[in-house]
Amino acid sequence: MxxxxxxxxxxxxxxxxxxxxxxxxxxxxxxxxxxxxxxxxxxxxxxxxxxxxxxxxxxxxxxxxxxxxRMMNVAVERTPENRADLITEARRYGGTDLLCYRADNPSGLIDKQNQLWSPWLDWAAARGIELRTTDSVIAIDQDKAALDAIATTAEGYDDVALTLLVHLTAVYGSVILALAVMDGALAAGEGFDISRLDQSYQIEHWGEDEEAAEITAATRAETVTLAQLI
CATH class of the missing domain: 3.30.2180.10 (ATP12-like)
Known part of the structure; x- marks a missing residue:
């Protein structure tokens, strides 16, 4: 119905x-x-x-x-009493950040990940958030100092910015890309494209379902719209 x-x-x-x-x-x-x-x-x-x-x-x-x-409703109504949980969530994402988990094949995908993902890990490292990478499916433990630096950055955001940070982090699967967008170092649409690198590589070789393409385009457009709040 x-x-x-x-x-x-x-x-x-x-x-x-x-x-x-x-x-x-x-x-x-x-x-x-x-x-x-x-x-x-x-x-x-x-x-x-x-x-x-x-x-x-x-x-x-x-x-x-x-x-x-919708975003402002959350920021005004829910974020003030849930700041600690949102900061913890951002910190937790640092432990499983998309950019840290690399393919072990094929070589073309590895090269693209190095080209598009590594510069943003370097950007984060220069700001005290140094995360390690792996090509294993097994989760790796990140340094506490790096995760604490993510939390400290998130703590400095007002309610709107913190709400948006956590939303972007979930959309990208990467708190690093989200922080770069919040900082103005990376455009929201470009961050979305970078976060979909693996999917884009698969689409290049196998094609894309029409419905999935529509959902991806809509999510990207909404992300760009929300970035106006920065």
Whole structure:
């Protein structure tokens, strides 16, 4: 059974400055999170992005088409009380980072991993996050200092940035790529492509399922959209 979405019930969308930051109003009424908390944002550009999504609604309100709003809802409603868990999650990803697990064949894939993945491990190492690589399927233990450096970096992020960091980390399968995107050293779309290197190599040789291609394209587009919050 297909889900029925509510119809657009408002005419005017506006960004309003209030105590504590900015909010979005629909016909003068403050936008709230699913938990009924006023969606107050510290940055006006974030509020502008949320407002643009609501203003773009033509007929029905489909949250799947509003990634910025969904991300800000989480950042405002859930992240403040879950910061420690999110920081721990980012640190944990460092122990199984995609970039650290290399193919042992074929040589073409090995070369591409060295070309596209190694520079970002070097980038991280220069920032105190030195992770080791392996071509084994067995997990390796990373140095505690490197994992602690990931946690320290995550601790320095505000609620929106921390929420986005953990989301990007999950999408990429790599906290290193996520940190590089958050730092502005790597574009979000390029980070997505790098994280899909293994899949791209397989597609080059065996082709791609049409439905899988659509899902990949949609995920990439959403990732690029969310990166506007940086």
């Amino acid at each position: 297909s889900k029925t979405f509510p119809k657009r019930f408002y005419k005017d969308v506006a960004v309003t400055q209030i105590t504590g930051g900015y909010t979005v109003t629909l016909d003068g009424r403050t936008l709230k999170t699913p938990g009924k908390i006023a969606l107050v944002m510290a940055r006006k550009d974030h509020a502008d992005l949320v407002a643009a999504e609501w203003d773009a609604v033509s007929e029905v309100i489909n949250p799947a088409h509003m990634p910025i709003t």
